[in-house]
Amino acid sequence: MKFSAVAITSLLSFALAHPEVLSIRELQRRSAISKRCEATAANFNRKRMAKRTTKRWAGAGNTTYQIQTEAPYYNSIQNDTCVLTPTVTGGPYIWPRSQTLRQDMSESQPGVPLWMDIGVLDVNTCEPLPNVLVNLWHCNATGSYSSFTGRSPNTPFEQLLEEVGIDIADLISGKADLHTDETTFLRGMWPTNAEGMMEMKTTFPGFYVERAIHIHVQAYTDWTLLENGTVSSGNIVSTGQLFFDEDLSSQIMALEPYSSHTEIDRTLNSVDSIFAGESNGYNPVMSVIPADGEDYTNGVIGYITLGVDPTGASSSGGSGGPPPS
Numbered sequence: 001m002k003f004s005a006v007a008i009t010s011l012l013s014f015a016l017a018h019p020e021v022l023s024i025r026e027l028q029r030r031s032a033i034s035k036r037c038e039a040t041a042a043n044f045n046r047k048r049m050a051k052r053t054t055k056r057w058a059g060a061g062n063t064t065y066q067i068q069t070e071a072p073y074y075n076s077i078q079n080d081t082c083v084l085t086p087t088v089t090g091g092p093y094i095w096p097r098s099q100t101l102r103q104d105m106s107e108s109q110p111g112v113p114l115w116m117d118i119g120v121l122d123v124n125t126c127e128p129l130p131n132v133l134v135n136l137w138h139c140n141a142t143g144s145y146s147s148f149t150g151r152s153p154n155t156p157f158e159q160l161l162e163e164v165g166i167d168i169a170d171l172i173s174g175k176a177d178l179h180t181d182e183t184t185f186l187r188g189m190w191p192t193n194a195e196g197m198m199e200m201k202t203t204f205p206g207f208y209v210e211r212a213i214h215i216h217v218q219a220y221t222d223w224t225l226l227e228n229g230t231v232s233s234g235n236i237v238s239t240g241q242l243f244f245d246e247d248l249s250s251q252i253m254a255l256e257p258y259s260s261h262t263e264i265d266r267t268l269n270s271v272d273s274i275f276a277g278e279s280n281g282y283n284p285v286m287s288v289i290p291a292d293g294e295d296y297t298n299g300v301i302g303y304i305t306l307g308v309d310p311t312g313a314s315s316s317g318g319s320g321g322p323p324p325s
């Protein structure tokens with residue numbers, strides 16, 4: 001089957017990002033859920049921050065980073081919940097085989113340290129959800145994804161497919177994929193604790209062609225750890241992408257090694273199609289504070305509350321196998 005470049009682009013954003021274009025009604029529904037859970041989300045965030053000021057990084061093993069001052073209080077509590085949806089796929093760089101159960105997925109990738117503090121709420125009850133496996137993956141400071149390091153982060157996607165001779169239909173059906181290797185950097189997963197919280201250390205992402213800076217997230221409410229260390233997930237999977245404020249991104253992108261990525265221009269949130277879709281009615285932007293209380297370029301703590309529907313309709317799940325088709 002032959003597709004024009006324009007058709008491929010729209011097909012891709014359709015199939016790989018938003019397989020089901022969200023109806024106005026669905027957006028309104030999510031916005032309403034987000035609003036309804038506002039008070040709980042705010043409390044939840046407050047609790048997490050309290051926890052951080054008292055226990056942060058005590059006995060953090062090999063983490064040499066030390067908090068210098070009392071952790072500052074984030075001054076605008078983010079009440080919006082980022083509502084994930086079971087019907088969105090994870091994009092072309094999803095690679096469940098390389099996802100690893102761990103709380104530090106940086107693997108010494110250079111860049112600004114980022115601690116992600118993620119809370120998960122049940123959107124039906126607005127209560128925290130314990131034991132939800134939160135699966136995260138993103139590109140490195142210069143735009144490369146592990147397991148796909150042989151692919152240029154600067155080549156527009158339709159051109160990339162053409163170069164490697166992969167048919168879009170095969171990619172979408174899962175018959176073909178773009179992976180090139182078994183590296184695992186900047187991929188990790190960890191379950192939420194009894195309070196519905198988890199945290200992951202990583203390196204602040206850079207950017208690749210045609211996309212704003214983002215982190216992919218999937219949440220599984222039904223999962224089992226297999227003997228070989230891979231995870232088998234039930235069929236309830238929620239997927240989304242998390243973003244950062246442009247001011248923060250500009251500040252960080254001005255630093256090495258991010259600033260060495262000069263081959264392409266960075267796509268801003270304001271023109272990113274997925275950001276536009278996701279931020280309609282609910283908030284996928286992480287709330288941030290500088291880890292040392294002073295300077296974001298020394299390290300960032302990011303907070304977000306994810307809303308998932310554990311009773312909701314499901315999409316293909318599967319960790320440990322090929323990407324969901």
Ligand SMILES: *[C@@H]1O[C@H](CO)[C@@H](O)[C@H](O)[C@H]1NC(C)=O
Binds near residue numbers: 038042076077078079
């Ligand atoms: C967040 O929610 C709390 C509790 O409902 C409210 O007091 C506060 O003003 C809200 N903050 C913002 C920034 O909306």
Ligand SMILES: *[C@@H]1O[C@H](CO)[C@@H](O)[C@H](O)[C@H]1NC(C)=O
Binds near residue numbers: 061
């Ligand atoms: C710290 O890292 C070293 C080398 O990577 C490893 O051998 C050691 O087990 C780690 N210690 C902890 C507490 O994680």
Ligand SMILES: *[C@@H]1O[C@H](CO)[C@@H](O)[C@H](O)[C@H]1NC(C)=O
Binds near residue numbers: 109140142143144149
């Ligand atoms: C990002 O990953 C690619 C592929 O492994 C590597 O060539 C590049 O040096 C990495 N970026 C940085 C800043 O280390």
Ligand SMILES: *[C@@H]1O[C@H](CO)[C@@H](O)[C@H](O)[C@H]1NC(C)=O
Binds near residue numbers: 226227228230320
């Ligand atoms: C791990 O075990 C599961 C279940 O036995 C199997 O399906 C999967 O292929 C294994 N994965 C690896 C990487 O060995």
